Structures are given as C-alpha cells and as structure tokens.
Amino acid sequence: MANKIFVYIDHFGGRALPVSWEAVSAAVSLKTSYSSGVTAVVSGYEVGAIAEEAVSYGADEVFVANHEKLKEFRPEVYTSVLVKLMKDSVPEVFLMPNTSRTRELAAMVAVDLETGISPDVVAIDVVDGSIHATRPIYAGKLLTKVVCAIARPQILTLRSRAFKKPEPDTSLSGEIIQADVEVEDPVTEVLGYKESEAGVSLTDAGIIVSGGRGVSNNPSLTPIADITDEKGKEIWRAQQGFQLVRKLAEVLGAAMGASRAAVDAGYIPYAHQVGQTGKVVSPDLYIACGISGAIQHLAGMRTSKMIVAINKDADAPIFQVARFGVVGDLFNILPALTEALKKRLGK
Amino acid sequence: MNIVVCVKQAPDTAATVTVQDGKVSWGDAPLVLNPWDEYAVEQALLTKEEHGGKITAISLGPEDAKEALKTALAMGVDEAILVSDPAFAGADTLVASKVLAAAISKVEAVDLIFFGRSAVDSDSGVLGAQVARRLGWPSLSLVAAVNNLSPEGGTIEVERMIDEGRQIVKGSLPVVVSVVKGINEPRYPSFMGIRKASRAEIPLWTAVDLGLTAVPSPAMTWPEIFAPLKIETKCEFIEGETPVVIAEKLADRLMEEKVI
Numbered sequence A: 001m002a003n004k005i006f007v008y009i010d011h012f013g014g015r016a017l018p019v020s021w022e023a024v025s026a027a028v029s030l031k032t033s034y035s036s037g038v039t040a041v042v043s044g045y046e047v048g049a050i051a052e053e054a055v056s057y058g059a060d061e062v063f064v065a066n067h068e069k070l071k072e073f074r075p076e077v078y079t080s081v082l083v084k085l086m087k088d089s090v091p092e093v094f095l096m097p098n099t100s101r102t103r104e105l106a107a108m109v110a111v112d113l114e115t116g117i118s119p120d121v122v123a124i125d126v127v128d129g130s131i132h133a134t135r136p137i138y139a140g141k142l143l144t145k146v147v148c149a150i151a152r153p154q155i156l157t158l159r160s161r162a163f164k165k166p167e168p169d170t171s172l173s174g175e176i177i178q179a180d181v182e183v184e185d186p187v188t189e190v191l192g193y194k195e196s197e198a199g200v201s202l203t204d205a206g207i208i209v210s211g212g213r214g215v216s217n218n219p220s221l222t223p224i225a226d227i228t229d230e231k232g233k234e235i236w237r238a239q240q241g242f243q244l245v246r247k248l249a250e251v252l253g254a255a256m257g258a259s260r261a262a263v264d265a266g267y268i269p270y271a272h273q274v275g276q277t278g279k280v281v282s283p284d285l286y287i288a289c290g291i292s293g294a295i296q297h298l299a300g301m302r303t304s305k306m307i308v309a310i311n312k313d314a315d316a317p318i319f320q321v322a323r324f325g326v327v328g329d330l331f332n333i334l335p336a337l338t339e340a341l342k343k344r345l346g347k
Numbered sequence B: 001m002n003i004v005v006c007v008k009q010a011p012d013t014a015a016t017v018t019v020q021d022g023k024v025s026w027g028d029a030p031l032v033l034n035p036w037d038e039y040a041v042e043q044a045l046l047t048k049e050e051h052g053g054k055i056t057a058i059s060l061g062p063e064d065a066k067e068a069l070k071t072a073l074a075m076g077v078d079e080a081i082l083v084s085d086p087a088f089a090g091a092d093t094l095v096a097s098k099v100l101a102a103a104i105s106k107v108e109a110v111d112l113i114f115f116g117r118s119a120v121d122s123d124s125g126v127l128g129a130q131v132a133r134r135l136g137w138p139s140l141s142l143v144a145a146v147n148n149l150s151p152e153g154g155t156i157e158v159e160r161m162i163d164e165g166r167q168i169v170k171g172s173l174p175v176v177v178s179v180v181k182g183i184n185e186p187r188y189p190s191f192m193g194i195r196k197a198s199r200a201e202i203p204l205w206t207a208v209d210l211g212l213t214a215v216p217s218p219a220m221t222w223p224e225i226f227a228p229l230k231i232e233t234k235c236e237f238i239e240g241e242t243p244v245v246i247a248e249k250l251a252d253r254l255m256e257e258k259v260i
C-alpha cells in the first residue's frame, strides 16, 4: 500500500541541505498518526547517493526521479514531475524543507493540485487526520495555526532549525524506487552561478555573529591617506569593524550577519542581512555587535536560543532580548573575546 | 512593454501587533504599501523608463487598500486597479492567485508582471509563483538584478538570490518576476506624483467583472491566531575593569552554558 506521508529532499551541488533531513525527521514523527511509512522524493540528475542517505535518516522508501533535464533546478519542470507523482500516489501529507527553491516549488505544486500550502512552518500536530501547522505571521510578532482540512495532499514547507535534527543510521533499510519520469522541456535556461556572498548559509548556521552600524564607529582609526571623502572613510572604518566580526565568527565556525543599516550603508552585501526584509534565523547563539535592536531586526533573530549583545549604549533595546550583555566598545571587546575563545577552543 | 505590478497594503512594520478577541490588531499604526512591493514598483518604473510602455498596479483587498495603490501612483505608475469583492474575504493564496490571474488576464497584452518577495503580514511569499503557474508563464523569483531585457527578442536575463549564492537565468516573455531588496533603491513619491495620485480614479473590479461567477472556497483555514509565548529574558550584564577581563568572563559563561 502506498505511503501517506511524503517528504521532499532539497539538494544543491550534489548535497542535500541539512534542513531536508529535519523534514525527514518531522515526517517520521507523523508515522503513528497516519499509520504509514515515509516516502522520500529525490528529483535531479545523478542523485543516487542522496537517495541512499535519505534511507539512513529514516525514509522507508525513496522515489528517485533521475533525468538529465532535472540537472538544474527549474520550478516548472520539477513541479510537473512532483504533480505526476502526487496524482499517482495521493498522499495525505507532503512535507518540504523550506529553502529558496522549495517555497516556489510548493507554491506551484499546490496550484496544480488545487490544494493548500502552509509555508515556513515551525511546529506540527495532527488533529482528526489533518495537520494543524503553526507558522509565524507579521514577522513573528504573532503565530497562527493553519489547517488544510479537505484538499489533499497537505503541503507544508518547514522552517530550518525548527524541527529535530536527526542522526543518520546506516543500519536502517529502505526501498529505492527509480520513478519512471517524463520530463517536459524547461522554459528557462540556467546560464551559471556567482559565488555566495554570505559564505555560510545563514539559515542553517548554529552560530551567527552580526554587525550593525556600530562597526563603523571608531573615530580613533585613521583611514589610509588616499581615501578623502567622508563616505569612503566611513566604509573603510566599517570594514575594519567587520574584520573584527569576521575573526570572531571564524573562531566560532559561525556565519556572519548584519543589520539593515550596515547593509544599506554599503558596509556588507545584502545576502548577510538579518531581519524582516532580510533572512529569518534561529541559531543556538546570536552575537549582535553594534546593533541597536530595532523591531525589524528583532523580527529576524528573536527566536535564537541565546542572544549576546555588545553595545556602547546601555539602553539599547537589543539588551531586552539578550541573555548576556556587554556595555562597551566593540572595537575593544571583540578582539579580546576572540582571543579568550581561541584559548578555550584550543585554536 | 505592458507591465503589471501586484501590490498589497500592510500594516507598518514598526507597529505593535496583537490579537484581540481572536482578531489581529495593529492599533492606530498606519497601513502602507508592503515594503517588498516598493522594490517591485521601482523595478516596473525603471523598466518603463528604459523600454517605454505602461504600468498598471493591481491590488486585491478591501476598499481601503486604495491607499497602497495611491502610493504606487504617486511613485509613477500609470494606472491602478483595486480588485475587491465581499466574496474574496477569507481568501487563501490558492484563491488569491486565481483572482489575481483573472485580473491580469483582463489587462491587455501583458509582457511582464512584477511581484514583491512576500507580504509582511501573511509572510507567505508564494503568490508570484502561483500566479505564474495559473497563467502558464515562467516564474523568475528572488530576482536581485535584471541583467538584460530585450522586448524585441522577447527575452530576459536575471540574477536570482538563492541560498547558495546567485543563479543567472534566462527566460522568455511574458514572464512573472518577483524581486528582492537590493535590486534597486525605491524612489520617494514626488510632490507632483502625490497630487496626481490624490485625484486619480481607481476602478474597482469585482468577481463578476473578472468573470468569476463561482469564487472557489479556500483550502486553508486559520482556526487560531495567538501571541508567541513571552520568553522572559533577563540580561546578565558582564562587567569588568578591562576589555580582557570582560571577555574572559563572557567566554567562561558561554562555555558553561554549552552554546559553543
């Protein structure tokens, strides 16, 4: 009998994203409620290894759609493959990790199947055969339960780091099925990639060190002589500040974030921005340096498990959400903290 | 070029949002053009400035959503249309995408539709893709730069901001483009623009006007909206004579808490 729980594995460059395995663990947690096994779906080209890996994370069965035309992700072609699969199997639930690809993919699949979508879900419960999903709205100022009571499958994308991260177990077994797919011609052409500006994916990061407008505020730094304009001097100062942020991040194996003020002033690319109009992150540790804690910034990092704030101003709102606070100049504190942690971490 | 830009009205992002009697309230905070949609409007204006044509802004919402359309008009779009009908109340994205697709189809010979990344109230970020799917057009989402647009050749080349970096993609017109922050710097409405907008007639299209005789019922319901659990954080301030003393203490506390 076909499984009622399906889960999609998102991958890039031959590797599954960590949040894909979180989605598999969420799917496994539904097994008793639906008295069903879990079918993982891997779509792409030469993705056999990812299918094997899905088994080790708890999938009872893996559907593999393998085709040259699926080599580059294009939402339209991937949608047609998934829609065919959904129509053949009619599962109750289709879980997806929430990524820059799947949000769009889930949206399109939902249209073709005339079913509902719950994006960016942080918790799930099953009540009377339907998932009651919890998701943040108004940038996390509120939460809502969302239910897709009649249409099937219920499609959900799950927020990174909101569900349990499972450990792989290579002794698990599961059936790998090569799906017989017909793939339509893509309507767009992928010409190439440019390197990531963020370096480490912010949404997956366990630790994030972020800098704000305060990173440019060290009047005692004298910019090199050939920078004459004020804006140039400010950016030069900010780069020295972000250098300190970067060094701390390196010692911690952390990703680098930023406030919008730092991004808009041209200190650092937009890909690093955390907040309402940037990325929403939920690391174990978030260190905010020279960030005041505006409501739109908090919207992006408030759910971090622990927040540390370093700020000159004892009244900065960031301290209201911080577990540890240092009132001081980041240009003094950051190098000292980097050294202190280097010693302790044996680096 | 015939350009459409889809915009939503939303409470100001600085608003304190609460739940009262099961309903969302933002007090007396103003309703504004959804911040993400400012980038979509700006991109429409830049496209028109380069290639000529006409821009129509469309918003689906209650009567008072006209204010967001007025902002778009004040920024410089040519026409604005409000899509509104009591039958659309409680619409989920499945219904909204159907209604918007119908409205866009009523606008003649559209080449290009701009969307924002997401609405700051519902935080769904799916409508652009859903409307594209309904129209059968390609969707280019998370667009951070338009490198090339050729109305004659009917092609567009963009940079998409994906989790791993930037993806460069070429598509063909007509197309749906959803933009992210960083693609441009939205202009402020000009004084003249505001005057023009305040006098503009904004036509209202109902379900009947769109030929939607039976408005589909939404697939999703929202049985409960609530405030997140207030986590009482008491900030422990780390103090000391010198930065080194402070840093050593903080490092010790972080090690004790096992976060690193």
Ligand SMILES: Cc1cc2nc3c(=O)[nH]c(=O)nc-3n(C[C@H](O)[C@H](O)[C@H](O)COP(=O)(O)OP(=O)(O)OC[C@H]3O[C@@H](n4cnc5c(N)ncnc54)[C@H](O)[C@@H]3O)c2cc1C
Binding pocket: A211, A212, A213, A214, A215, A217, A218, A258, A259, A260, A261, A262, A273, A274, A275, A276, A277, A278, A279, A289, A290, A291, A292, A293, A294, A295, A296, A297, A300, A310, A311, A312, A313, A316, A328, A329, A330, A331, B013, B035
């Ligand atoms: C629609 C909208 C969307 C927005 N989206 C976002 C978003 O996604 N993300 C975001 O971050 N913001 C966002 N904002 C902007 C937000 O309102 C704030 O303007 C912004 O977060 C401020 O950034 P900041 O804290 O770096 O700068 P500031 O508020 O200027 O704070 C700088 C802080 O640094 C401290 N400081 C200065 N020098 C030092 C030093 N040497 N050592 C230590 N501390 C120092 C100061 O005391 C101050 O608290 C948005 C705003 C709007 C209207």
Ligand SMILES: Nc1ncnc2c1ncn2[C@@H]1O[C@H](COP(=O)(O)O)[C@@H](O)[C@H]1O
Binding pocket: B006, B007, B008, B009, B034, B036, B037, B040, B058, B059, B060, B061, B093, B096, B100, B114, B115, B116, B117, B118, B119, B120, B122, B123, B124, B125, B126, B127, B128
């Ligand atoms: N009610 C609406 N009317 C017109 N456009 C909308 C509406 N809601 C959302 N949009 C557009 O769709 C984008 C994504 O919104 P959403 O999927 O609702 O988060 C927004 O940035 C707008 O461009």
